[in-house]
Amino acid sequence: MSMAEFDDISTVLRQEELPAGERMLWQGRPDWWRLALGAFQLKAAGVYFLAFALWRFGMTYWETGTPLVAVHSVLTLLPSLGLGVSLVMLLAYLTARATTFTITERRLVLRFGVALPAQLNVPLKDVEAAAVRLYSDGSGDIPLTLPDAGRPSYFQLWPYARPWRLGRAEPMLRAVPNAEAVARLLSEALVAAQGGQRVAVVPAQAEARPVPAGQPAAV
Structure with missing residues (x-):
């Protein structure tokens, strides 16, 4: 397991960069809108602005007693x-465009970073457990539990770190489109990489529908 930063690394991992005989199974990018809602808390930002607008309306109305003046004070906040x-959405879009998840027969590779590209290389044989959380649009998050030795820090991994696992950071494929199919593929790759040994399945809480823990196709 290794974490490295580069000045000129390509976002997309190509087949020719892999060792001879290692086959690429899947490659994809996070969904930028789901990334904005999750990692960048777009909804929370909207709620904050709404609460501030209501406070502004109430304070102005209390001071002036004129509803039109209070409404005008709120409208000045719209820009x-x-x-x-817009800045949150732009940052989420750029982050998604600068990210590539790659699953091969032997490893999981995350390349991410807008200003300073980084690469996380996780051998599948070292993965202790995995989980999947599905959303109503078919996207989802797939966190991995790794050994303590060589584990990157939470802030090195963000936004691809499982939320609130600050002490024992877990890398996470975040906002993955068609997450159930990707989880199935990853599950099969983990079993193959670990000599047929079953990797522990930890079902994560789902927004819309959970993945049954007993299904061998689910991570």
Whole structure:
């Protein structure tokens, strides 16, 4: 397991970069909209601006007693709201475009980073457990449990770190489109890489529908 940063690394891992005989099984990018909702907390930003607008309306109405003046004071916040939301969405889009998840027969490779590209290389034989959380749009998150030795820090992995696991950071394929199919493929790759030994399955809480723990196709 290794974590490295590069000045000029390509976002996309190519087949010719892999060792001879190692086959690439899947490659994809996170869904930028789901990334905005999850890692970048777009909904929370909207709720904050809404609460601030209500407070502004109430304070102005209390001071002036005029509803139109209070409404006008709220409308002046709209440009700031639009700018803030647009910046969050832009950052999520750029982050998704600068990210590639790759699953091979032997490893999981994450390449990510807008300003300073980084690469996390996780041998499948070292993965102790995995989970999948599915969302209503078919996307999902797939966190991995790794040994303590050589484990990257939470801040090195963010936004591809499982939330709130600060002390024992877990890398996570975040906002993966068609996550159930990717989890199935990863499950099969883990079993093959570990000599047929069953990797522990830890079902994660699902937004819409959980993946049954007993299904061998689910991670």
